[in-house]
Amino acid sequence: MSKQEYKELEQLYTDASHWSINAGDETIHAKRIAGRFRSYKWYASSLWLLFFITPYFRWEGQQAILFDIPHRQFHFWSLTIWPQDVWMLSLVLILLAITLFAVTAIAGRVWCGYFCFQTVWTDWFTWLENRIEGNPIQRRKLDAAPWTARKIRLKLTKHSLWLIISILTGVTFTAYFTDAYQLWVDYLSLQAALIAWIVLASFIFFTYVFAGFMREQVCFWLCPYARIQSVMVDKDTELPTYDLARGEPRGKVHRNASTEQKGDCIDCRLCVGVCPTGVDIREGMQEGCITCGMCIDACDSIMDKVKRPRGLIRYASRKELNGQPLPAVFKRPRVITYGIILFLSTAGIIYGLTHIPPVELSVVHERQPLFTQMSDGSIQNKYTIKAVNKTTQALKFHLRVTGLDGVDVRMPDGDIITLQAEGTIPFHVFLRVKASQLKKKKTKIRFILESFDTIDKMKLKKRSVFIGPAQ
Ligand code: SF4
Ligand code: SF4
Structure with missing residues (x-):
C-alpha cells in the first residue's frame, strides 16, 4: 500500500469514527420545544382522531365505513364495494403508493415525520411521558434512580395511560370490521368472538411495545419504507x-x-x-x-x-x-411521471365508482357434455347463471335469449328470477332447439335479463354460445 493510499484509508477511518448508528442501546429522550414544525406535526397527527371516531358514524341505517368480511362487502357511506369491484382496490393502492412516492420526491419523508401511525403514536406516548415524568434530564434521572413510591407512581401512571391508548387503538381497528357499538357491548360483556380478542390483543401488544419502547427503532430496523425512500429522493428534493x-x-x-x-x-x-x-x-x-x-x-x-x-x-x-x-416542481420528470400515474389511477377510481353496476350477471356454458341430443331429436345445452344483486331491494327479472330462432328456455323455477337484496343466486338454465334450426356447430347467443316491478328498468346482457353437433 502506498503512503498516499494509507493516508486516504486513515482519513476514511477518521471520518467514519464520527458516524454513529442508533442501535437502540439507550432510550432517546428528545426535548420538546414549540415551533412552526411542531405545530404542523400536531395538526397532522390530529387527523388521526378521525380514525377513532369514524367507526361510530352511521349512514342509511348502517355503519358508514365497514369491512364486512363475512358478507364479502365493503361499505363506504352509500357505496357498497363487492368482490367483483375489487379491481378498484388495486387502483386505490397504486394511488396511495404513488402519492407517497410523489410527496417523498418533493419533500422527503413527510409521511414518516407527520402522518405515519408509528411516529404519531410515539409522539403521543412521549408527550404523555414528558407530562408525567418531566423533561429529558428529569426522565433520565428518574430512570437511573432507585425504585421509590414516587417512581412507582409515575411509571404506573404513564404505563396505564399508554395501555389505555393501546386498547382504544385495538378496539377502534376491530370496529372497522364489525358493528362498532355492538363490539363494545361484546368486549365489555366478554362475549366477543375469538378473532376479535386476537385482533385486540395483537393491537394492544404492538401499539404498546412499538410506540412505548421500540419507538424510532421500528423506523430504523422494521419499516420497509425507510429502506426504499433513498431511491425516491434526488438533488431537487427539499x-x-x-x-x-x-x-x-x-x-x-x-x-x-x-x-x-x-x-x-x-x-x-x-x-x-x-x-x-x-x-x-x-x-x-x-x-x-x-x-x-x-x-x-x-x-x-x-x-x-x-x-x-x-x-x-x-x-x-x-x-x-x-x-x-431549482426547477419548478411540475417540471421535474420524476414528479411528472408520478403525476401522470396519479391522474390515471384517480380517473380509474372515479370511473369505477360511477359505473358500478347494481346487478352483475355471469353465464358459464356447461362443458361436460357440450350438448345433449334429446329423444325427440332436439339439442339441449346447459348453462350456469350467477346473478348478484348489489342493491338494497329485492329485484325481479325475466330471462330471454336472442340469436337462436325457436329456442326454448327452461328454468327449474319458471321464467321469473327473484334476486333478494344484496344477494347472489346461481341457477341452471337449459336451452333446447330443434336440430334443423342449427346452421352451424357454434351459434352465438345472448342472455338478456330484464327487470320489472322497479322504477328504474334494468337490462343486463351476456354473450354466450349454443353448441350442437358438427353440420
Ligand atoms: S441547533 Fe443550530 S446552532 Fe445549535 S448545534 Fe444545532 S445547528 Fe448548531
Ligand atoms: S428526524 Fe431529521 S428532521 Fe427530524 S429532528 Fe431529526 S434530523 Fe431533524
Whole structure:
C-alpha cells in the first residue's frame, strides 16, 4: 500500500469514527420545544382522531365505513364495494403508493415525520411521558434512580395511560370490521368472538411495545419504507438540511471572544437534543432522519437568541445549497411521471365508482357434455347463471335469449328470477332447439335479463354460445 493510499484509508477511518448508528442501546429522550414544525406535526397527527371516531358514524341505517368480511362487502357511506369491484382496490393502492412516492420526491419523508401511525403514536406516548415524568434530564434521572413510591407512581401512571391508548387503538381497528357499538357491548360483556380478542390483543401488544419502547427503532430496523425512500429522493428534493457553508467552523460562543473566524453554528447541540431519532443533522442526511423538522425549530430558536438569521437548518435541496437554480416542481420528470400515474389511477377510481353496476350477471356454458341430443331429436345445452344483486331491494327479472330462432328456455323455477337484496343466486338454465334450426356447430347467443316491478328498468346482457353437433 502506498503512503498516499494509507493516508486516504486513515482519513476514511477518521471520518467514519464520527458516524454513529442508533442501535437502540439507550432510550432517546428528545426535548420538546414549540415551533412552526411542531405545530404542523400536531395538526397532522390530529387527523388521526378521525380514525377513532369514524367507526361510530352511521349512514342509511348502517355503519358508514365497514369491512364486512363475512358478507364479502365493503361499505363506504352509500357505496357498497363487492368482490367483483375489487379491481378498484388495486387502483386505490397504486394511488396511495404513488402519492407517497410523489410527496417523498418533493419533500422527503413527510409521511414518516407527520402522518405515519408509528411516529404519531410515539409522539403521543412521549408527550404523555414528558407530562408525567418531566423533561429529558428529569426522565433520565428518574430512570437511573432507585425504585421509590414516587417512581412507582409515575411509571404506573404513564404505563396505564399508554395501555389505555393501546386498547382504544385495538378496539377502534376491530370496529372497522364489525358493528362498532355492538363490539363494545361484546368486549365489555366478554362475549366477543375469538378473532376479535386476537385482533385486540395483537393491537394492544404492538401499539404498546412499538410506540412505548421500540419507538424510532421500528423506523430504523422494521419499516420497509425507510429502506426504499433513498431511491425516491434526488438533488431537487427539499429536506431538512444543515447549511454547512454557513454553519462551519462551528464553535461555542464566548463572551467578548471574536466570532469572526467562526460559522453560525454555536455547537449548542439543541438540534440533536430535540431529534426523535437521535440524528445529528450536521453530519449530513442520514437514514434515521424522518424529516420532521424539529431540528429546524430548535436551531431557529437558537439563531433568534444569538441574533443571527434563521434557516441554518432548513428545508433545502442539494441543488439549492450548491447555489444552482431549482426547477419548478411540475417540471421535474420524476414528479411528472408520478403525476401522470396519479391522474390515471384517480380517473380509474372515479370511473369505477360511477359505473358500478347494481346487478352483475355471469353465464358459464356447461362443458361436460357440450350438448345433449334429446329423444325427440332436439339439442339441449346447459348453462350456469350467477346473478348478484348489489342493491338494497329485492329485484325481479325475466330471462330471454336472442340469436337462436325457436329456442326454448327452461328454468327449474319458471321464467321469473327473484334476486333478494344484496344477494347472489346461481341457477341452471337449459336451452333446447330443434336440430334443423342449427346452421352451424357454434351459434352465438345472448342472455338478456330484464327487470320489472322497479322504477328504474334494468337490462343486463351476456354473450354466450349454443353448441350442437358438427353440420
Ligand atoms: S434530523 Fe431533524 S428532521 Fe431529521 S428526524 Fe431529526 S429532528 Fe427530524
Ligand atoms: S441547533 Fe443550530 S446552532 Fe445549535 S448545534 Fe444545532 S445547528 Fe448548531
